[in-house]
Amino acid sequence: MTFNHKHLIDITQYSADDIMLLLETAKKFKQVNERRVKKVPTLKGFTVVNMFNEPSTRTRSSFEIAEKRLSADSLNFGGSSTSTVKGESLVDTVETLCSYKIDLIVVRDKHAGVPRKIADVSGVSVIDAGDGKHQHPTQALLDLYSIWERKGSFDNLKVAVVGDIGHSRVCGSLIPALKIMGCEVTVVAPPTLLPARPDILGADHVSSNLDEVLPEMDVVYMLRIQRERLEGAPYPSLREYNMLYGLTKKRDALMKPDACVCHPGPINRGVELDSFMADHPGRSIILDQVYAGVLVRMAALYLLLGGSNDGFDA
């Protein structure tokens, strides 16, 4: 099958077949990453700009590693070192970059919609590396990859997404992606951390009682409590949050024996996730998720830049 996308901005534009092709391609890149020579010449001559206007550790570093291992040239750009602080508009910045004959822009921005705007004005491929509270599609893909690798398939999987749904761009891509792959999704959060319309993400069930939900679940996806985005105290204390919504050692007994635990990182240990669960060898696939970040980003770059995609859009 062919892959008819130029951008990776909105995961809901991707079909189950598109996503499976991405995951299968990522699996092939695993072979490359486990050789002594962890590099292939595929994207020799392509130039990728990493435009990170917001802090990032693992997303940014895994994109860079993915680009290097595919032999693309990359330019890291963004934050306070750029002309935006001198008042240059986003469109002018992008048009300037495009004058250098680049091929793809990876963009992280605190404002939702920036990747789409860049796609519209630049004419080059765009990957959304997280925009505001909107989407983070490569995160969803690496989550799917890790779940797929652990569980073997998405058939009949029950997945709980627990925590700060309202502030989470991870959810904005993850929940629709899980639904596209046919999983049954339950959202668990205190009512104050749910978006105004929780149904908008397409989850099958919404609950505020973690203990009730846990025994049914095959995958428990814990979201980070985003202290930097919290104002107006949606819950009384971090300790109370941990007691009611944290994945504690005590809750291990409530879970299916083969249930696994995901987290997008960075972890607030002792808040949403106790160390016992974060480091649990039988349950935690958190480090697999980090590794999968390189694999799915290599797959996305490979498939998006492959061939002349003129006439197709995300």
Add this chain to the structure above:
Amino acid sequence: MEDGNVKFICMDSDEIERALTRMAHQILEANHGAADIALVGIVTRGDLLAMKLAERIEAIEGVSVPHGKLDISFYRDDFATHFAPEVHSTDIPFDIDGMTIVLVDDVLYTGRTIRAALDALMDNGRPASVQLAVLVDRGHRELPIRADYVGKNVPSSSDENVRLFLEEVDGFSAVEILEMASGQRAGAAPMTNGGE
């Protein structure tokens, strides 16, 4: 890629078997036995041929030679101008350092697939030497590459396609010359799945 009309069957199942048996003898003769030899086939037909050659070498010499498969998708030279090719698996379950590697492919044409395969192979280790075995050499080389072992030389026109079909994947074995429909791209390697 749509198959064209069959113009000519240049090898039938028996001829393929006989050619492989001869090639197995030639490999053993040229290398003075089977010591330190390993066969690496290029997917998606060369890997099956490598397995068949390994079986014959074992039958003749009484020693088993390691064999594996190599995918060249990430090493192709036409990535920028065509859709990203479907990626297959590389599986070389042995250390190639210091080995005599016989690369195996179905049809040798422009030589570009072999160029890519050599690069891919070198990124997996450092063989002592590399030899090339192909079932069919159809000519039209664009790079300075030649095969050490050839099943059959098949003169062909560049608007024809030469394809190997194998019992294991196609239900029958033959090498056929196909007429390409207009607009089809001549090439020795697949853009999607399948052989040619």
